[in-house]
Structure formats: C-alpha cells, structure tokens
Amino acid sequence: MLVFAFKRLVSVIPILLGITVIAYFLTRTIPGDVVAVMLGTNADPEVAAQLRRNLRLDQPIIVGYFDWLAALLRGDLGESIRSGLPIGQDLMTRFGRTAQLTLAAIVLATALSIPLGILAAVRRNRAADQVISITALLGISVPDFWLGTLLILFFALKLGWLPPAGYASPSEDPALFLKLLILPTITLAFQVMGILTRFTRGAMLEVLNQDFVRTARAKGVAERAVLYRHALRNALIPVITVIGLNIGFLLSGTILVETIFGWPGVGSLAVTAINQRDYPVVQACVMLFALTFTVVNLVVDLLYGVIDARIRYS
Template sequence: MTQYLARRGLYLLVQLLVVATVVFLLLRLVPGDPARAILGETATEEQVARVRHQLGLDQPIYRQYVSWMADVLRGDLGTSITSGRPVATDVRDRLGNSLELIALATCLSLIIGLPLGIIAGLRANRLPDFVLSAAAMLGLSLPGFVVGTVLLLIFALRLRWLPQTQFVEWSENPGQHLKLVILPVLTLAASTVAVIMRMTRSSMLEVVRQDYIKLARAKGLSERTVILRHALRNAINPVVSVVGLELATLLGGTVIVETIFGWPGLSSLLIAGVRARDYPVVQGVVLLIAVLTILINIAVDIAYAVLDPRIRIS
C-alpha cells in the first residue's frame, strides 16, 4: 500500500507540473495582445505598454514562465486587472461557496441514487426497474438550465416556498443561507442522481449473477446481508469511478447554476474574468480547477485500492 501511494504521489506531482505549464502557455498562445484586449482598441501605446509591464508580458517567455511558476509555488496567482485584488484572495472567497454546492449535491445524489440503483438492479425488467429507468433518462435528458429555471419558477416565484434573494453568507444568517442553497443543490443533483443510479443498477445486475452470490444465498444468509456485504461491496468500484467523474464535472460545470441563482462561486468568477479579459483571474481559476480535478482522480485511485486490495499490487 505504501508503494502504491508513493507511485500515486509521484504521478500527482508530474500532473501538477504539466497542468501548470499548459495553463501558462494557453493564454500566451491566444492570438492578439492581451494588454490591448484588456484596455480596448482606443487605448494608447503608453497605456498598453504599462499593462504589458504589469502582466510581465514584456519579458522573454522563459522568464515569464519561471517567474509565474515561482509565484504559484508561493500561492501567489497574481493581481486582478479589474478589481486590483489578489487573485488568490478572490479564489479563496469563492472556492468555499462552490465546494459547498458540490459536496451537498454529491451527498444527496449518493443518498438517493445508490438505493434506487440497488432496487432497479434487483428488480430488473420489472415495474420498479422500468419506472426508475424512465426517471433516470428524464434526469439525464433535461439540461441544468432547464431544471434550475423550472425549480426557480415553481418553488421561488409561484409557490414562494423558498426565497429568491441575494446571496447571504452562512455566518450572517444560517437559516436564510440554508434556504438559498436548496434549489442550486437540487439542480446539480438532478443529473448526478441519474448517473449514479444507472451505474449502480448496471453494476448490481452483473454482480448478482455471480456464483458466490448464489452460494451466499444457498448458505441461508439473509437477503440484506447478501446484498450489502457481498453484492454491493463488489459492485461499488464502478460507482466510485462515476462519482469521481461527476465531481470533476461539477467543478467546472456549476456556472449555469451559479448564474441562475446568483451564487458567487468559482465558475461565476471565471465567467466574469473572461468577459472582462482579466487574464490573471482566468489563469488562476483554470489552474485551481485543474488541480482539484487531479486531486479527485488521485482520491478515486486511493479509494479503489482501499475497496479492492487486488489493485494495490497492480
């Protein structure tokens, strides 16, 4: 297990270096002058030169790279052109809001999707399976902006069960914050529940047909023990993989939810940076999302090793 974790750690370091390099080169390869794009076509050459110096674009590319990597290793992502605030500060303020939505949506999806997937797998080609599969297809077919808009119209504007006001921090008003988080979480969880349920169903269908499941039942073990201790334990790895993929997708895919519900997260910060051509903000947010995605993949690999000891020696 120690060697396995060491290999994963080395793999993580290499990936982080590659991602940081790609993020750095990405904006440098975009056609046009970033300083001119930030200031607009009416800017004078003196103004453009000043911004280029502020961004370090007047230095050779290798010096820009070394300087930027050194700043990143110190946790310095630069300064926002539009707000004048450190990008790391803006990212830190927004990161918690995005992670809150993602964590709650993932937990809700597991709480709902796993049991429904087990039921569908055990009742394959019967009425419960048909109903749940149809519901899952509906959840996968509806785009996030449709689900979010419908929920907003029904529960916030029509029934007025939930408020539709400006964002309120947890520390300011916990009750109001909890009310505001319900609809965004439901919107994010709609498709994730469907994905987890379908994967659980497919994995359970494969496992329950195995000989060791038939043997466990023949020994007189209760159905609960057979399903939870034997079937689900061996069917959970594909589900873990799907959850990891969904987490990575949600990291960069909350922009629609944050826009609809006015939730100040990373995605909305990224969109604001793109619109304002604030390159340090775009670069910092993209780098953070990429790093978090890599960490999620490493966490999934470690979970595989914990759940299935055979993987540790592979």
C-alpha cells in the first residue's frame, strides 16, 4: 500500500504543475487592472506606474510565473496585493472554516443517504422507493443559492429559529457556532444526499441480485445481516468513490453557500480576491483546492483495500 501511495503521489506532480500554469496565466487574464481598482481610474500615471513596479506587475508574465512558482515550491504563498499581509496564515484559517462546513455536510448527507438508498433498494418500485427517488431527484436538481435563500427566509426571518448568516468560533461560543452551521450545512448536504442516495440504491440493487446474497438467505442468515454485513459492504466501493469526489467538490465549491450565509471560508475569500483583482490570493486558493482534491482522491483509493479485501495494490 505504501508503494502504491508513493506512486500516486509522484503521478500527481505533473498535474499540479499543470494547474500552476492554468492558475497563474488565467488569473492574470481577469478583466480589469488591480492598480486602477486600488487608485481609481483618474490616478496620477506616475503614481500608478510606481505602484505597478512595487507590486512587480511590470514584469513579463512568464518571469512572474517562474518567480511565483519558485516561491510556491518553498512553501511561500506570497502576500496579498490589497493588504500586504502574508497569504498563508489567513488561507489556512479560512480553510479550517470551510472544512468545518464541508465535514458537517458530508456527515449529514452520508448518515441520511445510505439508509435511504438501502430502503429504496429493498422496497424497489414501491411507495417508499418512489418517495425517496423523487426526493433524491429534487436534491440533485435544486440550486444551492435558491435553497439557501429559501431556508434563510423561512427558518431565520419568518420563524426566527436560527440566525440568518455569520460565523462564530466553536471554541468561543459552541452553541452559536452550531446554530450558524445548521442552515449552510443543510444547503450543501441536500444535493450530496440526492447523489449518494441514488448511487447507494443502484449499487445495492446490483449486489442484492448476486449469488452470494441468495446463498446467505438460503442458509437462513437474518435479513438485517444479509443487508448490512454482506450486501452493503460490497456495494460501498462506488459509494465511497462518490463521497470522496463530493468532499473535494464541496471543499472547492462552497463559494455560493459561503457568500449567501456570510461564512468566512476559502470560497468567500476567493470571491473577494477576484473582485479586487488580488492575483496572489486567487492563485493560492486555486492551488489549495487542487491539492485538497488530490489528497482526498488518494485517501479514497487507499480505502478501497480496507473495505474490500479482494482489492490488492501493486
């Protein structure tokens, strides 16, 4: 397994290098000029030129890329153009907040979708299956921004049960943190739940028709044991894959939800940086998303051997 993990890590190096090229050059093609944003369109040309030199924006783009790449390889994410502060500390703090939201959404979606998927497979073509399938389809179809806005209008503004937006540190005010976490978690989890429910249902239907399941039932094994000990374990491989992919997507795709609920994570940082033309921050966010996605996929690949002993790494 260690050899396999090492090979996978080596294989992603060219991918990450390719992402650095995309992140840097596409970021620099964002319409607008950061100097004009900072000084205004009527700024003194000499002052604007001096600021451009100070920010090293007067360099050829290829020179700037290799300077940035060399700093990145040293672990230096650079400084924000707008604030002048190092990016790394603020980025890690915000990534922790995004991870809190992502973890809560994945746990909620998994806890609901796997039992619902099993129930839909067992009750195939019955009322329970139809209700669960329709709910899963709604989860896949409903946009995050619409659902989030609806939840704020109903639970926060109309009923007053929960705060509409914001963030509180779990170490300073755990109760307020949990209240603020509920609505964005539901918003993120609803779509993931729909996807996982459909995958769990399909995987279970395929496994339940296998010979080893019929043999277990013929031997008198309890139906609960047949479902969870035999069928579910063999159906988990595609489900685990989808869970891993969704963790990566949520970590890198919470921009809308964080913006709607005022959650100060990486997504909201990326939006602010794009609006302000803060190139180093945008590039750092993109690289963090890419690295996270790579690590999550590696962990998922390693979990296959834990779930199914028949899988061997080479």
